[in-house]
Amino acid sequence: MYQKVETFLIGKCLCDLEMFEKRLLVTTLVEFILIGFSDLPKLQGFLFGVFLIIYIVILMGNSLIIMITKVDPSLQTPMYFFLRNFSFLEICYVSVTVPRLLADLCRQNKSISFLACAFQMDIFVTLGATECFILTAMAYDRYVAICNPLTYPVIMNNRLCIQLAAACWITGILVPIGLIYKIFSSPFCKSNELNHFFCDVPPVVQLACGDTLMIEILIYVIATLVINIPFVLVLGSYVNIISTILKLPSATGRAKAFSTCSSHLMVVTLFFGSGVIVYMEPTSTHSSGMDKYLSLFYTILIPLFNPIIYCLRNKDVMVALGKFLQKVNVP
Template sequence: MESKGQYPPRGNHTTLMDFILLGFSDVPDLQEFLFGVFLIIYVIILMGNSLIIIITQTDPSLRTPMYFFLGNFSSLEICYVSVTVPRLLTDLCRQSRSISFLACATQMYFFLVFGATECFILTAMAYDRYVAICNPLLYPLIMNSRLCIQLAAGCWITGIPVHIGFTYLIFSLPFCGSNQLNHFFCDIPPILKLACGDTFTIEILVYTVAVLVVTIPFMLILGSYVKIISTILKLPSAAGRAKAFSTCSSHLVVVTLFFGSGIISYLRPKSSHSTGMDKFLSLFYSIVTPMFNPIIYCLRNKDVLVALKKFLPKWIVI
């Protein structure tokens, strides 16, 4: 009997025309609860990041390179979660959870592109903090508007050509047997599990791209913060040290959450992969971390808090 969504066999393989996203179908009694939880998280992400974008654009005191990159980061977070969460919410409400081959490839492509962009923007934000703290006198000269725009544009564009080819190679693999994707979106590990034949070359490519996109930016950020912390500790006054560290702490927390889960997910050995762990890590870096980001930046950043206190009363009155 042929599986749903497949053409008749061609040679030794079957051409899949769609996948079935199993998602959280293994807990049918929790579908409504999970829908409510993910909907609330999605609304928090949209509202929190939209608020940051608005105040960084409207408050004159936040028109600095640091908040320029924060506005870009918040815009990116909205795009990033919108690739997966609306589809997840839809699947929690319906019985048919099929996703076409093309739609699956498109979802993976945008997820990878926005994920790479996030790595690059977090690196640019670390560089901004490095220049501000380690070279404060040259900061206005180095971090001029032209360089900020170039860095932001580079972050958004760099991953596009790489992941077009990367996604094409993954979906050029032969797929046979089951078309059931035991995940809630089209991510690399569950897709490769359904591929037939030797996937060794693709797996090496996955590790290579992960090193280039995740590990190298993480090492650059780590190097920046070693120098930043070293400089902060040399400051003569405790107040100066506290102020300098407060401008970096939010970014450092976000970097730890995002890169930690991403590195564990994509760079751990294949033998240690399990469906439950893959879903948990994917939930963490694709949904949970973006929810915490606006909260972290708002609660741990005095400038943002002051801007919010000025903005919210006006908005409430309107």
Template sequence: MELTKEKDQRNVTTLVEFILLGFSDVPKLQGFLFGVFLIIYVIILIGNFLIIILTKVDSSLQTPMYFFLGNFSALEICYVSVTIPRLLADLCRQNRNISFLACATQMYFFLVLGATECFILTAMSYDRYVAICNPLLYPLIMNTELCMQLATGCWISAVPVHIGFTYLIFSLPFCGPNQLDHFFCDIPPVLKLACGNTFVIEMLIYVVAVLVVTIPFMLILGSYVKIISTILKLPSATGRAKAFSTCSSHLMVVTLFFGSGIITYMRPKSSHSVGMDKFFSLFYTIVTPMFNPLIYCLRNKDVMVALKKFLSKWVLS
């Protein structure tokens, strides 16, 4: 009996890496998927870098709304860079091993940047709420100091929570198979490989999800109830259309990001399946970030005007 225990403990400690299976179940599509994901990654990088540059060089975009948009674009570049480069590399090679430390690091940055995205989208909704519901006080409320404080809070508030959370997940014993049937180190596939009791971690996932996803989403929802109520009270149809156009891009991004995130992390464990987990993960890690710069450029007249000016200057120079 004593010998078996020692053997089991040795088995727990010998597991030092995972294998990311990714899309190895469709070997004939590896080249096609590499091309698709590479194009999407380039679109995300170019689109968001353009938005960052425009918000810095165009004086008409140096307002609180575009300050947060610049932060959001910088965040999107970091967010997709946690998963897509590794995915592209894995699509080109047979060896898809990832060490515990690399897996934990990837999960940590993915969770922190995902939470930061929730917070920045909430700050952006507050900015729109003040602009539409308190337009006369907008310059006083959304001053430079408050914008900097909100942005800083968004970037750093999730850091300590997810250090502890990631540490707890990777403190679990992993003594069984080491194949992660996913394309990055996300929480559900990693927990499936843990051979200890994961009940506490699963409950903690719901607590963290409520703190960083549900509460921000409810705050955004509350902001938009007030915003839409104020817009509907405006006397002219032109005024209503103009007011709503300043919020529509943000509302679309919120719906895409929070919708896929809530479905993935808040649905019951019994309804999880490998195929659906991968699909939803692709949606909120790759597809949604691709649409974000397109939505903000194509649906925002100010950004389109600034983009045309910037491109015409760049072409002439």
């Protein structure tokens, strides 16, 4: 009898101790540890060099596109106005994650406070949403230019272009507000180690305690509004664009029309495709290791490809680049 009572009391004490530890962890957890690429200790220096070079190329490539499309008279069209916005967006986009990644590769302490983590996530989601909207606006511009060429100057006037760009940025800012509040108002008691190199939505949600169903529903709704619907609109635009191009009597005209659209279509496919894979999959089924490496694709590699795609596949930009380099006396 006494032995049973003693066993019961010991079990209850252990249970209470475990509950106390969980509560203590919830109340004292004030930061995350970004694991990043700590599992590759021998490659830290190599990865730092690679990511630094990529970051510099992204900054230089997109800055060059901004300067060229701003100063060259032949590129003062709606298409290049949106491309200039897109390039500026890409500079901001990589600057949210890559500098932190480079710093973490050089130090032992990889902690990030809740506030800093929430801020990074908010800016990252804002820029990602804005990029989806800008790509959609660029698709609409190509649709009007190719399917309604006679009314194109009237429809895509300066006022409408500015309004579309402003709408993209403002809507992008509003998108993550509720999501960020919902995520960081949840208790975190599982661990404070993020198997990622920045505060992305899925890995942070995986560390939240309790029922995260409402958060997952909110993520799904936002992903549908920000990724799926714009992607469908872009695809719809290109169905009409391709149909119109195929009806052109001149082979030269068809080739020129395809060349102005193919760059944008490649970027859209890469960006939206990776976004659907990461944010439309239920958080509970996410593989943190896989997400980390997939994130490298849409946070670093796609921004690296964009200047290359838009420059090398666009004759007008290449000509303008040649003129620009001659003006600054670059041999």
